[in-house]
Amino acid sequence: MDWIAATGGRQETGHRVTFDTPDAPRLALDATVITPLAHLGALDVEGPDAETFLQGQTSAQVSLADGEFAPLTCFCTPKGRMLANAQLLRIAPAHYRLLMHASLVSSLSGHLKKFAPFYKVELRERNDLALLGLIGQEAPALAEVHFDALPSRPWHQAGNDEFQMLAHPGPRPRLLVCLPAERADDAWQWLKEHATPVDNAVWRLHDIQAGLAWLDADQQDTYLPQMLNWEALGGISFKKGCYTGQEVVARAHFRGQVKKRLMRGQLEGDKLPEPGSAVVDAEDKRLGEVINAELDAYDQVEILAVMSTKEPTEPLSLEGQHLKLLKLPYPIERVDPETMATTD
Structure with missing residues (x-):
């Protein structure tokens, strides 16, 4: 390019x-x-x-x-x-x-x-x-x-x-x-x-x-x-x-x-995981996988991962780094595009 x-x-x-x-x-x-x-x-x-x-x-x-x-x-x-x-x-x-x-x-x-x-x-x-x-x-x-x-x-x-x-x-x-x-x-x-x-x-x-x-x-x-x-x-x-x-x-x-959902999280560390890397619980059980990850303004990794909606056994980790789940900026509920098109 x-x-x-x-x-x-x-x-x-x-x-x-x-x-x-x-x-x-x-x-x-x-x-x-x-x-x-x-x-x-x-x-x-x-x-x-x-x-x-x-x-x-x-x-x-x-x-x-x-x-x-x-x-x-x-x-x-x-x-x-x-x-x-x-x-x-x-x-x-x-x-x-x-x-x-x-x-x-x-x-x-x-x-x-x-x-x-x-x-x-x-x-x-x-x-x-x-x-x-x-x-x-x-x-x-x-x-x-x-x-x-x-x-x-x-x-x-x-x-x-x-x-x-x-x-x-x-x-x-x-x-x-x-x-x-x-x-x-x-x-x-x-x-x-x-x-x-x-x-x-x-x-x-x-x-x-x-x-x-x-x-x-x-x-x-x-x-x-x-x-x-x-x-x-x-x-x-x-x-x-x-x-x-x-x-x-x-x-x-x-x-x-739907038994899996996109979730947002932050790692206690600066090692970027590859997409597909496993998120595991305290018993080393796989809960889901990373979709993407980037370093934030404080040199910590923020991720999106598709994970099980069941309540996990904490602590969660990803490639040896502790994972803290963060709140999404929107509720998990249906939003009709027909409404989005007309709402001021």
């Missing part, structure tokens, strides 16, 4: 970008920061049948993606396991964009292309786009000045068919900007005059603190959407018609059959 090199950041393994900014997580508590979101990617769905096509495949009520509301969504196997979770944008009539973990763009495109011949629709992996993240109290003002656009609230979008700006939840204001890669350098140079470049680990940390997990290629076909609290984030419409995996997802919701 040449546009990332132009920022002065170093592209590392695992879709990480690093800078020489010291104490970046702590800096993001008080200052405004900017980062290349190299871990995210985009898949476009275009054509006269794009809405109908997506409606049969995704958990979102596609008609709600109207250019202002940009709902969370997911794609499942017939057994209800998630192949990818994403945010759905409408770029223009008959043109939608899905933002997700970069490692899933190609596999989801290949999956959807199996159904595409029955529709007037085209799928495009958008490697020509740049995704930038702004975090901080001044982020909205900077975005409004430079881009002349600002989403009204989280999970909403602003902009036009060339660039889009999305508001994401978190402990500080967060904005995601999607624009053509050839425009990224100019935008970055202006923004970095007012915001400090930091590793994209800072954005990922704020996702953790928001209780928001993005699956990667190693985690697909493993979890029901509810195991990532997707219905509590408004990522599932229970009012729409059928889509692949809908019957299993609905049954798990209405019968209360």
